[in-house]
Amino acid sequence: MGRVSGVTLAQVKAGVKLNELQAPDGAVAMNSQKITGLAAATVAGDAIVADANVRAPDSSKLEGSNKATVQDHTPKAHTLASHSSKAHTELTGVTTSQHHAKYTNAEAQTTVKANVEVGDLKAPTKALVMAGQKITGLAAPAAQNDAVRADANLRAPDSSALEGSNKATVQNHTPKAHTLASHSTKAHTELTGVTAAQHHAKYTNAEAQTTVKANVEVGDLKSPTKALAMAGQKIGGLGAPAAQDDALRKGRTEIANAEIATAAAVARSKLATSNLTVLRFQALQKHNIGDATNIWRLIDGDLVTGMVQAMALNQWAAVHFSVPLHITQFRHYGNDQMNEDGFWKIQYMDANGDWVDWKTGIPTRKASWSGWDSTGGDVIAYGIKVQCTTLDSGAGGSNTMMAELEVKF
Secondary structure, three states: OOOOOOHHHHHHHOOOOOHOOOOOOOOOOOOOOOOOOOOOOOOOOOOOOOOOOOOOOOOOOOOOOOOHHHOOOOOOOHHHOOOOEEEEOOOOOOOOHHOOOOOOOOHHHHHHHOOHHHHHOOOOOOOOOOOOOOOOOOOOOOOOOOOOOOOOOEOOOOEEOOOOHHHHHHHHOOOOOHHHHOOOOOHHHHHHOOOOOOOOOOHHHHHHHHHHHHHOHHHHHOOOOOOOOOOOOOOOOOOOOOOOOOOOOOOOOOOOHHHHHHHHHHHHHOOOEOOOOOOHOOEEEEEEEEEEEEEHHHOOOOOOOOHHHHHHHOOEEEEEEEEEEEEEEEEOOOOOOOOOOOEEEEEEEEEOOEEEEEEEEEEEEOEEOOEEEOOOOOEEEEEEEEEEEOOOOOOOHEEEEOOEEEOOO
């Protein structure tokens, strides 16, 4: 360009506009000077007005006036789902009423996918979490609160740069420390990492009853302070009384109090016409009953030619008395075919007509007498019954034999 003579520097300053100059091909050094009177930006790449507000590339205002209030602030309302850490164990103050059955993602997804379009949803009241996905084709913002396109760095009014260069790093970052109360949602169902120990189903009456019935005995309970109402039920399997005030067993001479025992002895003597002898017992042969074989052989006095035979388990032979009789002991005679591994039991009939165990676990034996056994005690009987409780393996395993039974006082 040729030299223009006669033109002063003042004339150049007065007549030439900045936009009439050629575009710079290098950085413009401002020497720490401001650019004032700047118009609002309208397209990407325009300079942003540095007034009292941080602005987006289209000059729309961001909330806050510096980095501390624009970015290092208590986060805006957002969901627990946007957190990188949301373990149940980090929470405090969770009450029982905040625990409830989980509504699964699958249920929600199924019904939403089948019936709801995006346009059908109500206006949002919380941040839209994109889970790393883009929103593309976004128009330029036209008013405050419009979404800003991530095509320029955002800065505070003091020109300090905000952290990050796009939405993911500027806004979707790990929030500064803040309380759960600041959240717009804080539902228990949004949490992850909840363990079985932190959640448990309600303990039901049925479960309590099951474990108590399986593991707790009557003796484990505290001593009673009121009468035990049996509602017409029996107490079975009662052990022998060992001290005064222990419960007595029906049909047993177990009275501990001497005064009552004396009276009971008098009453028994009046009830029973006499004591049973072996001869009197054998004289009752015609009163034999039962489902065993040869039941009359039980008390016929013949130890050789015949015997009672139980051909199956629980078969029995019995003798009825015409009057109540005192009995205290018994003995029995066996057969050489027995292997002595079978068992009998002897029962007596009480005043109510019930058969009551007198002696159990009586082993079968060879052809010989057992000793007299008085462990059953002194009872008043209206009959005697012998029953096979275990078959002897001798005689083919199906023929348990007793040649003779003797009972007396």
